[in-house]
Amino acid sequence: MIGRITANLEEGLIAILLAGMTVLTFTQVVLRYIFNSGLLWGLEATTYMFGWLILLGISYGVRVNAHIGVDLAVKSLPPLLRRLVGVITIALCLLYAGMMFWGSYYYVEKLERLGVDAQDIEFPRWILTLALPLGFALLGVRLIQVLIDILKGRRQGFELADEAADVIKEFGGEAHPDASSESGGGAR
Numbered sequence: 291m292i293g294r295i296t297a298n299l300e301e302g303l304i305a306i307l308l309a310g311m312t313v314l315t316f317t318q319v320v321l322r323y324i325f326n327s328g329l330l331w332g333l334e335a336t337t338y339m340f341g342w343l344i345l346l347g348i349s350y351g352v353r354v355n356a357h358i359g360v361d362l363a364v365k366s367l368p369p370l371l372r373r374l375v376g377v378i379t380i381a382l383c384l385l386y387a388g389m390m391f392w393g394s395y396y397y398v399e400k401l402e403r404l405g406v407d408a409q410d411i412e413f414p415r416w417i418l419t420l421a422l423p424l425g426f427a428l429l430g431v432r433l434i435q436v437l438i439d440i441l442k443g444r445r446q447g448f449e450l451a452d453e454a455a456d457v458i459k460e461f462g463g464e465a466h467p468d469a470s471s472e473s474g475g476g477a478r
Contacts, residue, residue: 300350338411338418383429388430402416
């Protein structure tokens with residue numbers, strides 16, 4: 291139940307950010323080319339929204355197996371070895387997410403301590419950059435969920451998007467014998 295609420299909140303926030311960026315950019319274009327005007331804060335606001343979108347989108351991509359990768363060699367491994375490679379991959383990703391969380395936490399903390407405001411928006415910059423530690427913390431949570439699924443045998447590894455298999459299946463073919471277990475069978 292909590293997982294579904296979190297997923298809906300995550301998807302809703304991503305949709306709002308994308309819509310906000312689109313509307314703001316369209317408004318800027320209309321103001322600039324029709325009225326020879328513009329919003330002073332428009333570019334900075336779009337930049338922060340894009341940052342939030344990317345950092346939330348990273349964890350969303352892990353949740354829905356949307357990240358792409360070159361995993362032909364991994365898919366040819368036996369299931370036990372594939373799971374081992376998945377655990378190692380997740381461990382390395384967790385190390386990266388942890389380092390990024392640590393660095394971004396101190397960056398945001400320093401901005402808060404110094405009282406720095408955004409350049410064109412009258413708003414504390416540390417609040418606008420909270421996307422960094424929050425995004426990497428959420429990525430860490432998603433990676434831990436994948437790791438638990440691998441260790442419990444619910445996944446064969448760090449399953450990535452397989453566009454080629456999806457297209458072949460869409461046209462009635464079978465990409466490879468175990469395509470159904472690899473291209474969409476993760477925790478959603």
